[in-house]
Amino acid sequence: MQSEVLTPVNKVQKTEVHDELVNLDLKKQNQQQLHSYESQKNNSTHPEPNQTTQRYENLLGEMTFQVQDAVIGTSCCCCKKKVGAPLFPSFQNKLDKVRSRPFKRVQMLINPTSGGGNGKKIGNNLIKQLTKHKIPFVANYSASILNFYDFVETFDFEGEDLLMVCGGDGSIFMTLNILAKRQAVEKKLNEKPVKPYPLAVVPGGTGNDFCSSIGFNHIQVNNYVEKYLLEPKVRKVDIGRCRLKDKNGNWKNYYFSCQGGVGFAGRVDQRAKKLGIFFRLKYKVAAFLEVVSAKTDIMTVIIDGKTVLDKGKVKFVEVNNVPRTGGGFRACPIAQVNDGILDLILMYSDKTSRMISVLQAAEKNGLHIYEKECQYYRGKEIRIISHEKDPIDMEIDGEDFKCTEVIFDIDSELVEVVY
């Protein structure tokens, strides 16, 4: 068997294909998953009383709720600190959505610029692992954004290759939006439902929030192939859909894996991109400058048809599909990537010092959701209308846009992810 490393992507050549399909025993896999959930619970340094877990799971069944009304968490029995909800409860609860996905070959799409060159290093690491485990692969380094688009747009999902994107959240954002367009065209042509596209993602970026939400990070990349590809399983995940209305009243669709922030987050993102300092620090500095600028927005927020804010002042608005964004900021710490629901946080205080301390709590442990300045909601459709004179800044997975109104919902039929 021989595998090749190729660049750029449009020069893909064939490799010799391993005859045996990689398959797995679903039952065994489910047992392993349950086992890992059990051990995770037992190893917890902050034991959670059953009652709290029960209460939390009940709440997940509801369409929307406000954290201030329904307290999630309790005091820890050893240190008496407040304990939040478990960070990754999602994939242990959704075993029914797991299915085996045999494949013959891995087609890696590596964004060499992700993570300031980390994407390339991670790609090389994976090549070593795939070679070691004798899994046939083709490594494709995207030479440009256009290259990246072409590759995903024309990828043969009907074949027995697995598309593996190695990059950050921006690379996943590009992939999802290309696939969404592709699915819409295929639906029209086929006049029948198109199956979710199977996808593997590897954290090769800077923030890697989506990868972290499905349970892996840079360290786990070292045994990624052994852990995820020898017995590959694909699971349905929620992909956020965001419909933006521009100043001319035209609507545009975007798909995201992590979050959309309206107003504050959009302005912070733009400020941060202008600062030439280290990733986490530049967002902290930009957020601080935005808080002290004392800018607030007037918005209406409607969740599943219910108005929760009517032309009210708001400082920070973010809709999350994952529990952490920006490489560690926990705006919506109990968001889950496969519950069919989006989480929303609204923050407002006219005191700069309070806003700083609430945002610090979000950065530190996610316990800001208990503060009176925060309102936390969950819902299937979140509609945000800006009452500002000009279109308002917003960001979706780190990409900047402007809008006058935005509707967020979930698409669970776009992709299935290996994890």
Ligand SMILES: Nc1ncnc2c1ncn2[C@@H]1O[C@H](COP(=O)(O)OP(=O)(O)OP(=O)(O)O)[C@@H](O)[C@H]1O
């Ligand atoms: N050759 C290339 N192929 C693909 N994308 C590229 C390329 N060169 C630059 N880019 C840019 O890389 C961006 C995606 O980077 P990505 O988000 O994967 O990394 P990151 O920003 O370091 O990580 P994160 O988003 O997790 O913080 C895209 O927005 C795209 O504009």
